[in-house]
Amino acid sequence: MKKNLLYLVCTAAISVLLSNCKKEDNFLNAKPNQALFVPSTLGDLENILNDQNTFNNLDPGLGEIASDDYYVTPDNLNNEQTIEKNGYIWAKSLYDAGSNVNDWSGPYQQVYYANTILDYLSKIAISQTQQAEANKIKGSALFFRAIAFYNLVQTFAVPYDTKSASTDLGIPLRLTSDLNTKSVRATEAQCYGQIISDLQTAVSLLPVTPSVKTLPSQPAANGLLARVYLAMANFPQALQFSGAALNQFNILTDYNTLTPNPYSISTDYLDEDIFHVVQIPYGIVNTNYLGIADSTLFNSYTNNDLRKTTCYVINSGLPYWSGTYDFNDLNYTGIATDELYLIHAECNARAGNTSAALKDLNTMLVTRWKTGTFVPYTATSSTIALNEILTERRKELLFRGLRWTDLRRLNKETQFAITLKRVLNGTIYTLPPNDPRYAMPIPDNEIDVSGIQQNQR
């Protein structure tokens, strides 16, 4: 009797439990946090691309800090971060010991996000009607990965040199979101090769017109290819891709139509903005803050040149740059038509096509002058034209993240090589052409964990 009842109770209990198993599974699949979910649809991946805080806000600023378009007073410099103080004088070491450096980790965060998108994209079954959307997602992810690699190479690897590219150290090329993959520095040739192939694939997948300017497009990918080839001093290719980009998008903003404010020249995207991205903010190079514009550079603008009044603010008699295209008042480093014309012009000049080069230059510059006052540039030789173009390039593309790469590449040409100089509290600091300090040190937290090779400085 006792035994039977015990048996009865036990079987009853077990059957109740078993019938509950299905319910139990559902119960245990409840989301612990309502705000979290697993990427499973194309829409989820597309929404990752919309994360502007990751993809459009993390361009490195170290090169800008080390560039020569500005200077700061010792008092102001003293109040800023270590990385700015050291970067400004091209010190051998730049960072607070062990600190994380956004200039390095930021672009790699972009790479991780892009790789996550690419990895999940390959796991999602895509119907025919979704193919266009899937293409756009893949193209965008490849573009974002390429621009991050490009920015890293410009900041943390030595300038590209065809002769040594296959042995010079580039940066780790991370092509998977798997965190267990070890980071190893690829060669410069591998790095530029990866960037170019990613971008070429992206061009074939991206739409010509993006839904918002913070997302990539075909002209943006072509424009970036032109920028990359220019950094490699591969002028025919830079000419080809800047031309391809201009064929798709050649709108220029007439500066006569601008209503600038003290921190930016616009309160919305500029018409000529193709792809919008900004630099990590650093006080000494922030728009109209601590950096005082180089006086020779400022004085080189003529009075009818609208940039002199539009892109600068005079505080206590000193010029401060305020010409960013970014209406959140950060340094715009995106791709815009003016840069494409300047690349196209430079490559034309280098190819000996003086008239085509001048046409490019004048097309762009006329939109910068007071209406009716612009006198087109002329040149009797392509060399003169090239000099004019490079001068105008510097006057147009300040604080756009481009000057540092220009210094790096032009230093390879003796006639353009310059030694940078800063004077601070009576001490003179210099950065001669092709100095190893043109590659920034890799942050300690990377070296400590992955053990990759540090740059010699």
Add this chain to the structure above:
Amino acid sequence: MLSEVVVSTGYQTLPKERATGSFVQVDNDLVDRRTSPDVLSRLDGVVSGLLFNRNTEIGQAGQSDISIRGVSTLFANNQPLIVVDGFPYNGDLNNLNPNDVQSITVLKDAAAASIWGTRSGNGVIVITTKKGKRNQPLSVELNANVTVADKPNLYYNPNFLPSSTFIDIEEQLYKAGAYNGDLSSGYRAVSPVVQILANQKAGLISSTDATSQINAFRNSDVRNDLSKYFYQHAANQQYSLGLKGGNDQSDYYFSLGEDHDLASQVGNSNNRLTLSSYYNFTPVKNLTVNIGYNLVQTNALNNSPVASIITTSKNAIYPYAQLVDAKGNGLPIVHDYSLNYINNTGSGKFLDWNYNPLQELQNADNTTRSLDNRLNFGVNYKFLKHFSVDVKYEYEYGTGNAENDYNLSTYYARNLINRYSEIDGSGNLITPIPVGGILQSSENTLNAQQGRAQLNFNDSWNSKNEINAIAGYEISQTINQSNANTAYGFDKDSEISNANIDYLTNYPLNPSGSGTIPTSLGFTKATNNFVSYFSNAAYTYDNKYTFSLSGRIDKSNLFGVNTNQKAVPLFSTGLAWSLSKESFYHLGWLPELKLRATYGYTGNINTSATAVTTLRQFPANFNPYPNGNPYDFIANPGNPELRWEKDRMINLGVDYGLKDQVLSGSFEYYFKKGTDLFGNSPLAPSTGLTTFFGNTADIKGQGFDLVLNSINIHTTNFSWTTNFLLSHALDVITQYNTEINSSSFIQLSNASTISPLAGKALYGIYSYRWAGLTHDTGDPQGYLNGKVSTDYADIISQSSINDMVYNGPARPTYFGSFRNNFAYKNLTLSVNISYELNYYFRRDSYTSSSLPWLGNIDYFKRWQKPGDEANTNVPSFQLPPYTTDRDAFYQYSSVLVDNGDNIRLKDIRLSYELDKSKIKGLPFSHISIYGYADNIGILWRANKDHLDPDLVVGSSLSSYPIPRTYAIGVKANF
């Protein structure tokens, strides 16, 4: 004495005599020994192995930070599970009224705690509330007490520099040009002295005027105003009324409690109302049904502005600030911006931009309210002589509501409105934020359900065998939801706000920058689901041998882990042998002797880790640029290897009782081993992440708990008893996959932060090796590659793990208490002395770059001339440009690490008891009148600087030693 004690695991009660595991029972007298508004602090100093950490961030914030037998986790929850009447308690622990508590059992080892599975890793505290009894007439208990605290001692803080010294430093720094950047910015806050110096330089005032104005500040001490107008004697009033009784069919308990709590900060207070009821009846034979309902309502004001007037940045309060004038009116002080800036911006059309702390206190209206409902239902049915089944259900619903109503007279509202205001071309004032009040509100709700079905079996036969077994199934769901919002243009009287706010436009801000109008709009929801199967069985033979076995499987909705991985059985087993009951046992002086040994596992979880890559969606307007779509952020990288943390514990114990209980107690030694602990391993940033969170760490620990209870004197009229507790607990990292660099260990290590290093304590203090001061300049010296060096940058960046000094653990590793109780007739006196030993803390000193805002009295002991280095270790003062590495080296050098050992006179309680059984004609059956003093003082400390080692001083003024409190109360039973 041993046999009288019954312990509770939350699932069953068992006589302590037959327990194999490590239980500590705190009976009602001990619960009531201290006076406090909360329950947990009643355990302070009376439970072996249980330590209240005061030198941690949580402890400093005034909340209880408890560790039971050390710490068993690195980064998962490290607080014990609190169980109230059988179910884990989800609400705010401060809601429990201690007057409703009958007893508390603390479960310390695996055999005791593992029945709670993956939530038991930090130990379990089981609270049993008061109930009625069958066949007992109505009894009424009335309790009233008042606790008054000393005013906080603002003068203790060694980081405060007197005004005159502060001003001297400001003058030197001004001469050195340290304020040029601030002054030329046109808006950054500078102190009045710096402003006077600047005005003098600009020729606005004469040098004699400047000097006399500055000298007028020299004798001011802001602490006087702060102490007088912003701090008060904290006072707590506690009243409770309890009724209980029962007949042969039912019993009941009902209580009401009311607490009024005035905090040390003027403007902060808390009121609590509690209601508790319980009814138990037998409708038919063998069936009992119980229902219970608890209600807690709290109402708090948080109006003190001291947190915002006391900060370390340059907006900090200067020691010569005058907060109140001779007539008692509040005075404005320099706060976020310079006075020149706030007085000259906005063409006179902006709102008053002054910051006036006393007015802030008067105008503040910040409230928090909460309401917590708990409903219990239980059925017990006995059948077949040996069986019974329990079904229990609890539903808890709580809401909390915080409202900060910043009316237009508050600085918060005026400052925010001004920052967004603009004078347009035609001189008109434009205010994107409407000129009116600002209401920040947030609300959270708790919705918890827990249910349990349990089968109990008890049988004994041949008068020698006894079996107690339980098995059951448990299901629980806890949902926490919250939302927050900000209303602009809010008017409290009409409850009207302005809905026309443009949250998208990026406005230029005064004095610099730009931004959108802030909004706190947001919603969260967190769900925790558990399904568990548990069983526990104990077999006792001949009252001498007990064998116990316990097991539990937990499953939870821990994100994405498949069910198999979720189900980790955690088990424990134990043996107890009452040696003194053996026939061969003849030690007459030691009539009670019992040996115990247990082995088993407890677990822990961290719900923030996920097995798969998870995204979190943000609304479109969280993006910096216009984009119609929401965006996803990768909240967590995937980790398919996710597991529970497992803690293995071996416990060996002996319970003893000498003849007549002259001496009794226990001694237990335990070994712990934690595996699969969650650890934050650094990742190479090139992976895209800088850290990774997973089951990567292992720890081990050991320790002991010694309890000595003695009856020293026992006569008819007088008795003297002593309770001595000594515990040792030390946990050490055995595996941690990655090492951070030495400077990170050194600079991050404290009692709240785990910087794991294999072979070292979980919480350790590390430092740079100290080599004294230089003779010529008084610069601090360290070691670089074994040689004395002043190359601070290299010392910091190049010191290896082996070069740094490990001073020792940051939390006490030996601790306990020594409680003496004296009773003379109706009078009892109890004095508790507590001690914490073998741990270290980093004391503050001064660094040049923080001066003068964050100073330290060490400044007066600094090196000033060659030769001083023989008498002092405090480096010389430096003018800017500072070598911040020099400061960092000194601040984290071994010379600033002190031994934390201390002995405190914890508390004294004196009570007078009258009982009707002894004195006829009393209107009460029993009355107890008591006085209690807490936090009386430090009797001895190892450090020579007269510092309270458990007080993390931090920024100047904001910290003070826990004030001493005095209470008087009466407890009457009718």
